[in-house]
Amino acid sequence: MGITTWLEQYGYGLIFMALFLEMLALPLPGEMMMSYTGLFVYEGKLNLVLSMISASAGVTAGVTLSYWIGYKLGQPFLRKYGHRVHLGEEQLARMNVWFEKYGDKLLFFAYFIPGVRHITGYFCGATRMPFRKYAIYAYSGAIFWVCLFISLGRVLGPKWEIYHQSVNRYMIIFAIASALLTVMIYVLKKYRQRMLAGSIVLLTKGIHHFHSLGKVRFLVLSAFAALVLFVSLMLGLIQDFLAHEFNQFDEVATYIVRSLFGPDWHNLMNHLTQLGSIYLYGPLIAAAAVWIVVGASDKLLELSFLFWVVIGGEWLDDGLRLLFHRPGPVAAGFQLFNTFPSEETLTSITVCGFSAFLILRHYKNGLVRVLVVAAIIFICLLIGVSRIYLQVQFPSDVVAGYVFGGVWISLNVLLLEILRMLPANKRFAA
Known part of the structure; x- marks a missing residue:
């Protein structure tokens, strides 16, 4: 039976x-x-x-x-x-x-x-x-x-x-990755001072004079750990891309998204695509710039990094899509080219994430920080889901955008915090 x-x-x-x-x-x-x-x-x-x-x-x-x-x-x-x-x-x-x-x-x-x-x-x-x-x-x-x-x-x-076999496999991978992340957080907390000393020495190449608060040191270590994680994910994605192993993942993920959000969601998904455009990014970048001018102590440094992350992220995205040169899915006779990684998700994670970081770094209210971070994550996810639902990009394109964007933002947070620790006369020496 x-x-x-x-x-x-x-x-x-x-x-x-x-x-x-x-x-x-x-x-x-x-x-x-x-x-x-x-x-x-x-x-x-x-x-x-x-x-x-x-x-x-x-x-x-x-x-x-x-x-x-x-x-x-x-x-x-x-x-x-x-x-x-x-x-x-x-x-x-x-x-x-x-x-x-x-x-x-x-x-x-x-x-x-x-x-x-x-x-x-x-x-x-x-x-x-x-x-x-x-x-x-x-x-x-x-x-x-x-x-x-x-x-x-x-x-x-x-x-x-x-x-079901593919879904089970992805769930197991998710669980193992979550467990590893938990262990990583434990190791960071327990050996934070020891790892901080080693990583700071390594990353600053033996600079003898640096001044930082404990919070800044922790930001450096956290950014470094995030960079290592995202680079590992990036290398895995590139390997799978070269081995043409995305087909089953794309098929399963697209089917799930299209099943969860039926035909009634089509108009809303079209509107959600506007989140991945200048209509969101423009006011957010302007708000971050104003906040830096009003409240930051390293105004020139933070403004420089803000505009570098935005402009450099666009250059990075254009270069990556030309490098991988992957055509997107065909939907209703329409097809985009060079969709790997997704321009929308890479830009959303870099612009929204870095702008929020610059704003919240100087904000003391913990509840507001949590709410803003949750809102940024939710917005970035909505942008990715809308691209999958409308079938203009593959799920693997969307995921790649998040991962490559994570590499870019964690790298720049790391560099910003290291430069912030350097004495001002060395940082801006002619």
Whole structure:
């Protein structure tokens, strides 16, 4: 009897039980169950809200039970047999301390990695992570995981069986990248001073006289880490471009965007394209320039970088598109050429991002900073989604624009902060 037959007969009860048992480390295909559930929702055989509630209840019940099993039985078992796998009392104590401090951050992403999600509950219980902390991250991650896969199954509909392997792979890559980013943030926080000293010496080539605040030093290190991350992504994109490996990603991403936003969104998407134009960039650049003139101490330096990032970003974009020379998709008999990377997303991330950085660097209100950053990210995403929806650019073009723009903006933030630390007489020496 196949999974679809079982799902037709037992419905929500099967969803609950399958995910409950999978969280106890039984070898059950959780993503497949949720994706078929989404397919049944698409076909009208199941209710979306009830399906998500059943799946969320099953997975949270499973991770709760696995935690308490690990809590009650895990440490005695490890004390008795752990030395055989190099997990003696001393190693277990160190692991408890580390996992209690930092392991909770990884729980949210663990559900996307097969094999890892099955043991996190037992491990968190065995390491005596406080249940309240465990529940916050484990429950939110589990509910997000099930809702995402059910929604994907509903969006993909009858094409789910064609795309599900690609979607699963991208979800695993996303989870691993998120976990690595979490580890990177932890390393930055713990070894910040040591890494700052080394990176500053390396980047300034042994300059002996620099003056900076702790905030500036942290900005230098953060910009350097962002530059390394974006350069790594850029090299991977170039490699995939040269190997012609974007076809499946473009097909899946375009289908998902077109399915999420139906024909009724067409007029709005046409209007959203105006966000990637001078109508947005002009006032934003002007506002950043006025803010620098009014409130910045290094007016000449910041104004120079503002206009250099804008103008240089345009030159970079033109050069890259001529270099890669990739024709865009054909939509309604119309085709753009040289669309890799996307001009709109590269310009949006550089102009909006750098202008916001210059404005917020001197602004003290933390809530306003968070809201502005969220708004910039949202606007840049809307610009990219509109290009994909209107099928004037491939999703890989859009992603490449974000990545190449991230390289450009992080490089210039890094250079700006390094120059800001130099004594003024050396910076502007004739």
